[in-house]
Amino acid sequence: MSLAGKTALVTGGAVRIGRAICEAIAAEGGRVAIHHRGSEDAARALESSLGGTGAPHLRIRADLADPGECEALIGRTIDLAGRLDILINNASAFDPKPIARTSAADLRDAFQINLFAPFILMREFAARVERGRIVNLLDRRISSFAPGTEAYSLTKRALADLTRMAALAFAPRIAVNGVAPGVVLPPAGGTAFPTDRIANVPIGRRIAPEEVARAVVHLLVNEALNGQIIFADGGEHLKG
Numbered sequence: 001m002s003l004a005g006k007t008a009l010v011t012g013g014a015v016r017i018g019r020a021i022c023e024a025i026a027a028e029g030g031r032v033a034i035h036h037r038g039s040e041d042a043a044r045a046l047e048s049s050l051g052g053t054g055a056p057h058l059r060i061r062a063d064l065a066d067p068g069e070c071e072a073l074i075g076r077t078i079d080l081a082g083r084l085d086i087l088i089n090n091a092s093a094f095d096p097k098p099i100a101r102t103s104a105a106d107l108r109d110a111f112q113i114n115l116f117a118p119f120i121l122m123r124e125f126a127a128r129v130e131r132g133r134i135v136n137l138l139d140r141r142i143s144s145f146a147p148g149t150e151a152y153s154l155t156k157r158a159l160a161d162l163t164r165m166a167a168l169a170f171a172p173r174i175a176v177n178g179v180a181p182g183v184v185l186p187p188a189g190g191t192a193f194p195t196d197r198i199a200n201v202p203i204g205r206r207i208a209p210e211e212v213a214r215a216v217v218h219l220l221v222n223e224a225l226n227g228q229i230i231f232a233d234g235g236e237h238l239k240g
Contacts, residue, residue, distance in 0.1 A: 001221050001222075004029030005030075006031065006085040007085050008022075008088060009073075010022050010025070010033070010090055011035040011089055012036070012091030013034040014039040014040075014043035017181065017184060017185070018034075019046055021213045022046060023213065024210070024217050026051060028217060030086070032057045033059070033080070034059040036059060037061065037064065043059040055081070058080055060076060064117040065109070070117050074128055075124070085133070086134070088216065089117075089135070089137060089159075092114050092152075094152050095109075095110065097148065099150050102150060107151050110151040114155035115155045115162065118162070122176070126174055130173065133177075134170075134174060134177070135178065135216050136159055136160075137179055137212075137216075138159055138178045138180040138229060139153070139180055139181065139182075140182040164229075167226045171226060176226065177225055177228045178229040180233065181207060181233060182231070182232065183197055183198060183201055184209055184212060184232075200239055203235060212232045215232045
C-alpha cells in the first residue's frame with residue numbers, strides 16, 4: 001500500500017518515537033494527524049516542519065486517560081482531516097516500580113493509557129473506517145520478565161495479545177500489526193541507559209527512533225502482513 005494521500009493518526013506523535021513515526025509517514029507522502037496531550041509546542045513545531053505535497057498536516061489534543069476523549073478522538077480526527085486510513089497507537093505511560101510498591105491505582109492508570117485507550121481507538125477506527133491499517137507500539141519486554149516494570153510489562157503483553165485478536169476480528173478490511181522496540185530512548189527525564197542494558201543488545205548499540213519508524217512503515221506498506229509483531233530491538237528479545 002502506498003502511503004501517498006493517506007491520513008494517519010499517531011498518538012503521542014509530537015515527541016520521541018512518535019515524532020520519528022510522523023516524519024517517516026510524511027516522507028512517504030502521507031498526511032499526519034499529530035495527537036498530543038501536553039506537548040502542544042512540540043506538536044506545533046513538528047506540524048510546521050513536516051514536508052509533503054498533499055493536504056496539510058494537523059495536530060489534535062486529547063487526554064487518553066479520559067475514556068470519553070478516547071471515544072471521540074477518531075471521529076474528531078475524521079472531522080478535521082476529512083478521512084482516516086491509518087492508526088498508530090504509540091502513546092504510552094511508563095512508571096517503573098517493583099510489585100511491592102505498585103498500587104491498584106498505579107495498575108489501573110497503566111492499563112488505561114497502554115491498553116484501554118488503544119482498545120477504544122481500534123474499536124472506533126474499525127467502526128468508522130472502511131479499509132485501513134493499525135500498528136500498535138509494544139515493547140521487547142513482552143518476550144520476558146523485566147523486574148521493576150511489572151505494571152508496564154503487563155499492559156504491553158496484553159496489548160500484544162489484543163493486536164493478534166484484532167488482526168483476526170477486523171480482517172479483511174483492516175490489518176493490525178505491532179512493533180516491539182528495545183533500547184531506544186531513556187525514559188523522559190533520563191539522559192542515558194545503564195551500560196548493562198546496552199551490553200544486553202546483541203548488535204551492541206541502542207536502536208534509533210528512525211529505525212523503529214521504518215519498521216512501522218514496513219508494516220503499513222506491505223499488505224501481506226497482518227497479526228505480525230516486529231521486534232525492533234537488535235535481537236535483545238532473544239536473550240530474555
